[in-house]
Amino acid sequence: MWQEESDLSLSIAQIVQKLKGSNLYAQLERQAWASLQRTDIKLESLKEDIKRFFKTSGWEKKLQNAVYSELSVFPLPINPAVPPEHLKEPLVYMRKAQGSWEKRILKSLNSMCTELSIPLARKRPIGEQKELLNKWNEMGTDEPDLSHFRPVYAPKDFLEVLINLRNPNYENGDSLGFRTHLGLIQVPLKVKDIPELKELFVELGLTTGQLGIDDSTQVPPELFENEHVRIGQKVLVEQDSAAAQQYVRQGSPTALRAELWALILNISSQPEDILYYEQLKTNVIQHDLLVDSLIYKDVKLTASNDDYYFVFEDYLYQVLLCFSRDTSVLSHFAYNSASPPRSYIRGKLGIEEYAVFYPPNGVIPFHGFSMYVAPLCFLYNEPSKLYQIFREMYVRFFFRLHSISSHPSGIVSLCLLFETLLQTYLPQLFYHLREIGAQPLRISFKWMVRAFSGYLATDQLLLLWDRILGYNSLEILAVLAAAVFAFRAVNLMEVTSLAAAEAVLADLSTLKVMPLLQIFLFATVT
């Protein structure tokens, strides 16, 4: 009781601390001052009156959303005795592994730099700046020579690192004990089993209406869809983040999705935000980064070749180039096990005062990175809004898919969850695939790292991402991966090689996500 109270006051203090520097705080202050003009604000009951005013004018709601947003991103309170590295990642061996992985990436980047004699960053000459400004809306037409650039790493390189992760304090004894992991991931993290997942994803149950199932053409809309849409509209009118998050667990109607996601992520396009984006754009125009070429290459290799996302090629450049210069992204490294790579001004290697983060946002893109942005282009076409949404999605979710950590939504846990689900509930299939040298994770890893972007049809992908936002967790990716294997189990039992298994699972574009999840979680006899 005492602990709870002190936890609560600590949380409140920490949230207030965080919000003090924010735009919202300044706005609330201004509003409070302005409200003094109003006749219903009396000096005797100033505090109460202002509070009442905030409630009726919707400012309290905005504050509520901001608080909720802070809590979603990082659970509070943070015990002040905890050192900052522990906030990033509590387990030492994970931190070490992440550190050495980062060293490798940076080394690869630096060697590419020296090989091609291209500086990591350079200021653009005025002529080039003008040209880029003119071409800003159609950078896709540019065809720079990218043949010498290679992606810094691909998901499969990252998988190899994860496979080799070991907890030095965990001694398994005999290699084939009862608790041996037959899969690729060999670290003992706690993952949920199906009963626990059923509890977590209770709204996906058979008796609850879902978009993606109960809105199909055979189902009369009066049964579920109409009411659901009505509730969604109400949620938007109320502008309540928490309600929106709860709501999208059952899926978001297509027409309301863009607004609902913005509400959940607490994004509102203020003039300051648009200005901030324009500033980033100016940074892009003025300076050229090596990372830009990597981004170009990635977009050309992945999104541009996609049957559906090629249309948005130009938007992808506009978002990703700005993203790499956005230093506000650095703040997420407080809770990300990764750390931004550091580089030094030429000639000042090792001297701390000349250290800079490279790229400015600390995130080095890898092969497939642009696919995080592509589906969002379907919802937002105003560049600064699209940018904000992507940035928020990245610092809340996507970063976990390519950094080594013990977080339940981190990629390591997702891999382990996937393998455990398969091993426990489809043991025959798992064993068979292992025997033929087709470890299931080798196939599903790329799906999870990209949050299935580019593998599922867009409408299905958006239904999946609805649930990521709704449950504030990426675990659903692992569940879906297992559900896909379960669905194709019959065919997979007949294959005799990794290549054949890949072929069976090569095309996910016809799959319907929600029925698969529902069947796997709620309708399979366990």
Added chain:
Amino acid sequence: MSRLKNQNYKGYGLSKGKEREQRASIRFKTTLMNTLMDVLRRRPGWVEVKDEGEWDFYWCDVSWLRENFDHTYMDEHVRISHFRNHYELTRKNYMVKNLKRFRKQLEREAGKLEAAKCDFFPKTFEMPCEYHLFVEEFRKNPGITWIMKPVARSQGKGIFLFRKLKDIMDWRKDSRCSDDQKEEIPVENYVAQRYIENPYLIGGRKFDLRVYVLVMSYIPLRAWLYRDGFARFSNTRFTLSSIDDQYVHLTNVAVQKTSPDYHPKKGCKWMLQRFRQYLASKHGPEAVESLFSDMDNIFIKSLQSVQKVIISDKHCFELYGYDILIDQDLKPWLLEVNASPSLTASSQEDYELKTCLLEDTLHIVDMEASNSLRADSYCS
């Protein structure tokens, strides 16, 4: 897979007394070697005939039709894939004429409001015979862009944009009208059409929609609309500043294929489903419904406008490819109607779309029904 021909047929069954065998196969002929051939070959009971063999079903090209239709005898059950004078709908100058006439008729009969439903066609003038009318309209609207299209060519050939009268001086000199003669004429027939300057853009790119309509007969008018179709994108961002850039403005795949940006894997197409979803997430489902019902209106009115002109031969059916452009107010405009829409597949998805389209077309044409009727008539 095609069944080998191992049954003897003696003509179309003209010599009734001799043949008592039940004919189990439908003989088809076509010169096209793409999805159509695959579909025809796969159909159970259908057998290919080549060269001079007699056929029950012919998916012909329009040149064959022009030369042979008038002196080919066809039995009652025989079907052919074009109407004799389809060009009333598919040649741009005729279509405009028919539409204008139909609109006037509607206005007389049902009033201005009803006639306004025919306003899905941008202002068009036939060149060179309507040159002077065009100039009047041109002068009324200075500065707008016009597009010149050859009347009878396809795949985007010969099309260009202009803003100044001097760009089309060639059509001024010869002001006599040219009909569908086959001999060489000094200046090719073109139509000048008001260019739609505010097309709806996706990803900053212009696109048009290809939708398929199957007409089984004109009198009575029986037409079928295929549910699927696709949106064809131009490879580059839309801008009015460079009207010479064909690649920006023309969305035909044939043109886009030669664009330096073209990557064959892309295909620059979105299936109609994807397009609908995109629009719904931007404008809401009601706006999408209303757009598609406006498109239905285009199909119906355009067919009605040629209903009395096209010779409705019971042997004929036709699969039209309609090209529709959407503007920023979500209003659909009819660009043109194709009598021979491309049946070549540019990607796996496209292949599936076209094979399903053709299979459904053949289901509707239903050669099998007339075949069994004939077979019955032999066995007594």
